[in-house]
Amino acid sequence: MVNFNGNILEETEVILTPSNRGFLFGDAVFETMRITAGKILFWEDHYLRLMASMRIMRMDIPMEFTMEYLEDQILHTVIAVNDNSKASRARLTVFRNDGGLYSPINNSVSFVISVSELQTPFYLKHTDFYEVELFKDHYINSGILSTIKTTNKQANILGGIFAMENNYQNCILLNEHKRVVEALNGNLFLVFGNSIKTPSIIEGCLRGILRKQLLEMGKQLPEYTFEETIISPFELQKADEIFITNVITGIQPISKYRKKIFKSDVASDLLTKLNVKIRLS
Template structure:
């Protein structure tokens, strides 16, 4: 099901105007959201991140882009979709077309797309999950890299590299050669009782599940949480590596080069993440 500016359509090939700044310039932001058992998981966090992303991109936020109105639009789209216990919802917001380069238009357009998911809550995937560094291009540290914009060229090229070389994912570096994140989510590193994740200043995505895992860890006295840069040399010394995102929750990495990892901490925290998702 697709919702374009409030109009529902079943046509997966529904047309958008060629004069679309998201298409021409990557002048768009998006949110990937999980709906489970009739509930939008972490909805307020997604909403406020979307508003922050639009402000960073200097988009003029319409008066009707309220928490309640967008929630209503999401559920309207979900309810018109094929029935399921879980959905992946993607909401894209772009600036109205206003010329070649200058964003002279203040209008905002949006689309909401739904896709059925198999599992309502997060499950631990313990299958082989091997990663490698993607070093052809680098993420720039700074504010723009922390938002979910449609400028994803590095992620696309990294995904092609991973597919061509039989990796399940790749880890991305910034211009300082620090490990920033995976192709599709944030990175956590476990060494003993210390759990590290790169800071936003390194250029990692301001992930919702990243935020929730950090909140959980602040209330678990067994572990020490560090928001600090990760060197590539630390990867092979770690006990565990995980990728976090809204759809998968916590995805353990099983192998990087000659190093193989366990997943006991990931398993423990995944149970706490599911509890947090259910409680809101």
């Protein structure tokens, strides 16, 4: 079941025309969310990022696109799929309506919400071996479009293929200046003792929701110092730990990069603190 413009339909009933702009030009933005016990985690952050993305993409924001309306549409879809009894992953995609070539004939939008089941309500500690490598065939541009979630993800797709072909679990993306930006599916953090660094937004990394949560948590954690900064690939092998964050997986420690084996003590500690924050919110 999916939600297409407020109507719950079977997936086979949703018909996107051959002129769909999301399909033809990647003219769409999206949010991927975790739902636990009938609550969308970090919903306000997701909503504000979606609104900012639509403004950057010059999409008209319908009057009904209030935070309450979209939250209700997402939860309504979750109930239709699994009766709200299990943790879920929901994706809300907003695309510009048909018409025009590169230049649209108008900026009105439609939306579709899809839902799938997750196995656990909260974030688990990942102990699986996780090796990464740099992806250097293509780069992320350090501009504002790279900081929002659009359906234009060619570098991530090709990096994913590279990872699969070479038996890596993930890849690290670089910008045009050959500086570290992010992983294929999340933001990147490097740990040096009690100092934790993450690429700055001006480097072209996604304005990740969990990235924001950790940076806000860091202000209340005197044992750690968080810094948004420029990161060179040479720093990767110098780090004590490296981990990836996204709202679905949580915190994914990296086990190996090239010849360096990493610890995961700080990642585990932050994961515990993050789950406590979620339970108390």
